[in-house]
Amino acid sequence: MKLNELLKNITPIKIIGNDDVEITGVNIDSRRIKTGHLFVAMKGTQVDGHQFIGKAIELGAISVLCEDLPKVLQEGITYVQVESTEDAVGKVATLFYGDPSHKLKLVGVTGTNGKTTIATLLYNMFRKFGHKVGLLSTVCNYIDDVEVPADHTTPDPIELNELLAKMVEAGCEYAFMECSSHAIHQKRIGGLKFAGGLFTNLTRDHLDYHKTFENYRNAKKAFFDSLPKDAFAITNADDKNGMIMVQNTKATVKTYSIRTLADFRARILECHFEGMYLEIDGREVGVQFIGKFNVSNLLAVYGAAIMLGKKPEDVLLVLSTLHSVNGRLEPIHSPEGFTAIVDYAHTPDALANVLNAIHEVLDGKGHVITVCGAGGNRDKGKRPLMAQEAVRQSDKVIITSDNPRFEEPQDIINDMLAGLNEQQMRKVISIVDRKEAIRTACMMAQKGDVVLVAGKGHETYQEIKGVKHHFDDKEVLHEIFKV
Numbered sequence: 001m002k003l004n005e006l007l008k009n010i011t012p013i014k015i016i017g018n019d020d021v022e023i024t025g026v027n028i029d030s031r032r033i034k035t036g037h038l039f040v041a042m043k044g045t046q047v048d049g050h051q052f053i054g055k056a057i058e059l060g061a062i063s064v065l066c067e068d069l070p071k072v073l074q075e076g077i078t079y080v081q082v083e084s085t086e087d088a089v090g091k092v093a094t095l096f097y098g099d100p101s102h103k104l105k106l107v108g109v110t111g112t113n114g115k116t117t118i119a120t121l122l123y124n125m126f127r128k129f130g131h132k133v134g135l136l137s138t139v140c141n142y143i144d145d146v147e148v149p150a151d152h153t154t155p156d157p158i159e160l161n162e163l164l165a166k167m168v169e170a171g172c173e174y175a176f177m178e179c180s181s182h183a184i185h186q187k188r189i190g191g192l193k194f195a196g197g198l199f200t201n202l203t204r205d206h207l208d209y210h211k212t213f214e215n216y217r218n219a220k221k222a223f224f225d226s227l228p229k230d231a232f233a234i235t236n237a238d239d240k241n242g243m244i245m246v247q248n249t250k251a252t253v254k255t256y257s258i259r260t261l262a263d264f265r266a267r268i269l270e271c272h273f274e275g276m277y278l279e280i281d282g283r284e285v286g287v288q289f290i291g292k293f294n295v296s297n298l299l300a301v302y303g304a305a306i307m308l309g310k311k312p313e314d315v316l317l318v319l320s321t322l323h324s325v326n327g328r329l330e331p332i333h334s335p336e337g338f339t340a341i342v343d344y345a346h347t348p349d350a351l352a353n354v355l356n357a358i359h360e361v362l363d364g365k366g367h368v369i370t371v372c373g374a375g376g377n378r379d380k381g382k383r384p385l386m387a388q389e390a391v392r393q394s395d396k397v398i399i400t401s402d403n404p405r406f407e408e409p410q411d412i413i414n415d416m417l418a419g420l421n422e423q424q425m426r427k428v429i430s431i432v433d434r435k436e437a438i439r440t441a442c443m444m445a446q447k448g449d450v451v452l453v454a455g456k457g458h459e460t461y462q463e464i465k466g467v468k469h470h471f472d473d474k475e476v477l478h479e480i481f482k483v
């Protein structure tokens, strides 16, 4: 594609050199540059991409999109200067990949918790309706039935558009994706056309990155602010930030609630460990999920399906066949008659919700032993709060390691323990080795009890000092239950 065509949706400050050159690829990472590529220099959180312009040209870049022009300009290279490369990159990438989001019905899900669950359930549902569908999620990306491993919740703007283009090529009509606050803030989703947006909830997370809760909320809100008029915005009326999210959107606003008046409503009629019986918009349906928060998730899925033109009775029929998403409230039964539950709860709010869900079903008839930790090099403020939530609703808590990343595991544990008073500490032991912690919890559990293993869900690794070691909570439990 010609460079001048790629620049159609942006207004450069200056172009130096020939803009009528053929561009064979767009890249934000100099290490991936090949002959004929356009290198986009981004000012990152670690380094300034502008320092790699020379390297990119060496590797074959024929054009550079940047904010600051290099002091020495090279012959034969076209330099495009813009106010913000962060703002421009998505708009350029999407054109390079043939504007795939305009050829799909793309729905984005944002909020602190529930994004993976909702996006995955929508993907499963629309496939059951017989459509070809794409999914971009924390756990895995899918181009219809083809798996593409994911290492981010929302991929970078280049990979994102490339994946969407592959979906179009594979004949997908719909795509569902998670929009993380980092991605919205860094404009990874810039230039994409959304058919709809969904909001789940907002509680504390990622304050290491966003610094204040308000910044975090505004990052999420920016997604709804940018939705077009013909899109829908479905928000959670039960969340105190639900209406704030959509207050400036041009999209058609719909609400869902399990508590108040809303466009999509549900209530729980019955619940067991196997599932719940619900009333959704006046119709009864059995679902294979537990927990009030999953009723909210299912309502969001229901609302999106209706807004995408499906009939309520058809949607409910498919909803009743869906089951839990990998590592989200997944039960594994022990031979001794207790239940282990693997869940990805890695925020105070998610822990509180999962424990609530467990108590709703246990109904006072068993003990709860929780195994949890917190990730290294992530929001430190959430650590004491997570310990408090775990203690508040468990009979015993084993504090252990999650992904320590570049921190000392014991330091993270200490940050968690600092949130507890002497009386709370009586319920707690700490074991750095996660496998040992899970094993100990299982040894303590008796028939009818629940062992909650929280924080890592689907993850199959433990990240220690930059190395991902194989580790899988579910595998560890299966191993324990075999012997």
Ligand SMILES: CC(=O)N[C@H]1[C@@H](OP(=O)(O)OP(=O)(O)OC[C@H]2O[C@@H](n3ccc(=O)[nH]c3=O)[C@H](O)[C@@H]2O)O[C@H](CO)[C@@H](O)[C@@H]1O[C@H](C)C(=O)N[C@@H](C)C(=O)N[C@H](CCC(=O)O)C(=O)O
Binding pocket: 028, 029, 030, 031, 041, 042, 043, 044, 045, 046, 047, 048, 049, 050, 052, 151, 152, 153, 154, 155, 156, 157, 180, 181, 182, 183, 186, 188
């Ligand atoms: C803090 C953060 O979000 N960082 C993201 C950001 O990178 P950055 O700004 O730090 O980049 P940098 O390392 O400073 O480099 C600046 C630029 O120089 C380039 N570079 C760098 C080195 C080189 O040799 N050549 C080169 O060209 C880089 O490609 C980049 O364009 O932009 C990159 C491209 O989009 C992301 O891959 C990267 O994610 C890092 C790895 C990360 O860990 N992100 C996490 C926090 C994250 O994004 N999480 C959210 C969700 C979490 C949740 O849902 O709970 C997610 O969406 O996954």
Ligand SMILES: Nc1ncnc2c1ncn2[C@@H]1O[C@H](COP(=O)(O)OP(=O)(O)OP(=O)(O)O)[C@@H](O)[C@H]1O
Binding pocket: 111, 112, 113, 114, 115, 116, 117, 118, 138, 153, 178, 200, 201, 293, 294, 296, 297, 327, 328, 329, 343, 344, 345, 346, 349, 350, 351, 353, 354, 457
């Ligand atoms: N609607 C919800 N409200 C509160 N907690 C939820 C909700 N849905 C799921 N959870 C809890 O949050 C955990 C993470 O869920 P999920 O993976 O769907 O969220 P996410 O928003 O994709 O998270 P991430 O930001 O890490 O990608 C689940 O394991 C569960 O404990």
Ligand SMILES: N[C@H](CCC[C@H](N)C(=O)O)C(=O)O
Binding pocket: 138, 153, 346, 374, 375, 376, 378, 402, 403, 455, 456, 459
């Ligand atoms: N997407 C989230 C996942 C956290 C999962 C938890 N296991 C951890 O490592 O903290 C993050 O990168 O902050």
Ligand SMILES: [Mg+2]
Binding pocket: 115, 116, 137, 138, 139, 153, 178
């Ligand atoms: Mg997710």
